[in-house]
Amino acid sequence: MTQRDDARDAARRHLNEDPTLSLGDLAARIGIARATLHRHFSTREALLTEIGSASLDSWEESQQRSEQAAAIASGDPVRLRACIEEHLRDCVADAEEFGFALTDHFLSHSPALVERATDLETRDVAMYAAAQQAGVLRNDLPAAWLSHAVWGLMIGSRNALRAGDVARRPLEDIVISTFLDGVSAR
Amino acid sequence: MTQRDDARDAARRHLNEDPTLSLGDLAARIGIARATLHRHFSTREALLTEIGSASLDSWEESQQRSEQAAAIASGDPVRLRACIEEHLRDCVADAEEFGFALTDHFLSHSPALVERATDLETRDVAMYAAAQQAGVLRNDLPAAWLSHAVWGLMIGSRNALRAGDVARRPLEDIVISTFLDGVSAR
Numbered sequence: 602m603t604q605r606d607d608a609r610d611a612a613r614r615h616l617n618e619d620p621t622l623s624l625g626d627l628a629a630r631i632g633i634a635r636a637t638l639h640r641h642f643s644t645r646e647a648l649l650t651e652i653g654s655a656s657l658d659s660w661e662e663s664q665q666r667s668e669q670a671a672a673i674a675s676g677d678p679v680r681l682r683a684c685i686e687e688h689l690r691d692c693v694a695d696a697e698e699f700g701f702a703l704t705d706h707f708l709s710h711s712p713a714l715v716e717r718a719t720d721l722e723t724r725d726v727a728m729y730a731a732a733q734q735a736g737v738l739r740n741d742l743p744a745a746w747l748s749h750a751v752w753g754l755m756i757g758s759r760n761a762l763r764a765g766d767v768a769r770r771p772l773e774d775i776v777i778s779t780f781l782d783g784v785s786a787r
Numbered sequence: 788m789t790q791r792d793d794a795r796d797a798a799r800r801h802l803n804e805d806p807t808l809s810l811g812d813l814a815a816r817i818g819i820a821r822a823t824l825h826r827h828f829s830t831r832e833a834l835l836t837e838i839g840s841a842s843l844d845s846w847e848e849s850q851q852r853s854e855q856a857a858a859i860a861s862g863d864p865v866r867l868r869a870c871i872e873e874h875l876r877d878c879v880a881d882a883e884e885f886g887f888a889l890t891d892h893f894l895s896h897s898p899a900l901v902e903r904a905t906d907l908e909t910r911d912v913a914m915y916a917a918a919q920q921a922g923v924l925r926n927d928l929p930a931a932w933l934s935h936a937v938w939g940l941m942i943g944s945r946n947a948l949r950a951g952d953v954a955r956r957p958l959e960d961i962v963i964s965t966f967l968d969g970v971s972a973r
Contacts, residue, residue: 620892704890706806739972742961745952750965753943756890757935766931775928779936783969786925
């Protein structure tokens with residue numbers, strides 16, 4: 602890793618703790634000169650955009666690793682269910698790694714990032730729709746809602762980790778079970 | 788309503804559309820002089836804090852309207868289930884009204900608001916724990932997680948409304964059913 606990558610990763614971790622930190626605050630917390638951080642990232646927005654892009658890279662890699670497109674094309678319920686579970690596990694990992702970026706208003710109004718996120722979301726919605734078609738998921742709910750619900754549970758996961766209310770290890774199974782089975786006693 | 792209240796409500800609606808707007812941007816969108824908005828709210832932070840406080844008022848009123856404390860004390864499964872459903876309906880209404888405030892980093896790091904939100908959240912967690920005790924909700928999940936999951940679904944609701952993916956009318960039942968029953972086909 603270069604010094605620039607190290608600075609970006611350290612900044613990401615500090616922003617996860619306090620997303621209101623300025624570039625100057627971040628340099629102080631990382632323990633590097635403000636001028637050094639400024640040399641790597643000309644503005645706070647440039648730094649945030651790079652972290653936001655990395656979180657979208659991670660989302661896209663997750664779709665590829667789980668062979669999402671092939672699972673959708675197959676229409677196979679077993680593959681689709683496995684693909685959804687893998688997606689939820691990756692969501693928890695990303696919630697931990699990129700926590701602040703999930704709710705950053707600058708990032709969620711950055712046209713280039715929004716365009717790419719919309720594209721990735723469209724693929725997830727196609728996965729949910731295929732799973733509904735294959736009898737894996739309820740088909741009385743809009744497929745787009747399922748994607749919004751998972752996004753919400755991702756933010757809930759981040760907050761649960763931050764608050765120390767749920768341990769990292771059981772959280773993935775908890776998210777999967779909440780989403781698929783619901784929380785009603787039966 | 789006073790002109791100040793009108794300005795605050797108009798600002799809230801514009802911030803729901805674009806939470807990155809400055810005080811100057813907001814004055815322009817509302818159609819009032821920048822000096823007028825500044826006279827009511829000395830800083831953007833003061834305006835946001837007041838909107839954040841109003842959203843916490845709404846949360847507290849919801850707990851009172853649903854007689855949450857009495858439902859918890861009763862331990863009655865029917866009352867607890869009704870209380871949770873009413874809470875989820877109010878969450879959707881607040882997601883629509885105070886959308887941007889749910890994910891505003893300034894507000895979520897404002898000590899006075901965080902202290903009050905933590906207090907309100909503690910009461911919700913007590914409601915979920917009582918519902919687990921009464922056999923209404925699964926007791927294999929941490930009660931605090933149930934509160935984080937609902938918070939997440941509230942953000943998912945806001946995003947679904949914003950994107951125009953789900954209509955306002957069916958959304959409350961969709962959120963209740965997603966939370967309680969899960970989305971797996973059975």
